[in-house]
Amino acid sequence: MKKREPHYYRIRVWVFWGVIGVFVSLIGAAYFKEDLHDWWICSRGREEVTFDEMESELENKGECFLCGYSSQSLREQYETSDGVGVISLNDWYVLEFQGKGYGGADSEDTRDRGLSTTFGNTGEITYCSKGNPARGMASIEITLPDDYSLDSTIIQNNLCQECLDKIGESLRYDKWKNEKKEAVPLCMVDLKTLEIYSLQDWHRGCTIRDYWIEIEPEKGKMGIKLFSVPIKNK
Ligand SMILES: [Zn+2]
Structure with a gap:
């Protein structure tokens, strides 16, 4: 073979x-x-994203949601408040920290020896707000939608240029040029002075009058803790 x-x-x-x-x-x-x-x-380096170009569409400055005198404005709604709040900018939803001296008697509150917890969903964000007035501590945890981004319609339509500029300044952030990253559509507000503070991911804490604020950004989440710092020599 x-x-x-x-x-x-x-x-x-x-x-x-x-x-x-x-x-x-x-x-x-x-x-x-x-x-x-x-x-x-x-590979292409970093860039700063700014919001300086936003223009106010509000005709009557007195109706500004922040500094105006209408029933919608924070100045009127929180006239007697000594607190700090978080604003969800896409739907202008304001959450006040349940710190010392306040903590709304919300029907959803579950109170236990002064502790209170409130949950909610605004349609834009989900939040959990906790307060321990006896210890002067409060926290707000916010979960953003998966594909969050800033929708400036409400703020452009309802804020005067001055207030819009303050919000725009708080929205600045850094990113890699090739990175897909959006501004966190949130900011903090001192309800007494109406000053605005950033909640972008570079900002980890600040003092607002006699409150110390700690910010812990996570992917799609924002944890903010407020501590009352007793003022000495008073
Ligand atoms: Zn204003």
Whole structure:
């Protein structure tokens, strides 16, 4: 019986090494996918995103949601408040910290030795607000929608230019040029002075009068803690 001859392929040297090269590159790319992605994100450097261009559409300054004198404005609604609040900018929903001396008698409150917890969903954000007035502590935890971004319609239509500029200033943030990152559509407000404070992810804390604020941003979440700092020599 005739012995079967083995078969061979003839292949050009550059094709052979070319195929091996492509193969090794593919394995490498799969293995270092995360690193390559990170490298791509950082490859064009950083940029600052600003909101200086927002123009107020409000005709009557007296109706401004922040500094105006209408029933909608924070100046009127929180006239007697000594507190601090968080504003959800896309729907202008204001959450006040349940710190010392206040803590609304909300029907949803569950009170236990002065502790209170309120949950809610504004349609835009979900929140959990806790207060411990006896200890002068309060916290608000906000969960943002997955694909959150700023919708400036309400603020442009209802804030005067001066207040809109203050909000715009608080929205500034840094990002990698290739990074997909949006402004967090939230800010903090001192309900006594109507000063605005940033809640972008670079901001980790500040003092507002006799309150110390700690901010813990997480992906899609924002945790804010308020502590009453007793003022000495008073
Ligand atoms: Zn205003």
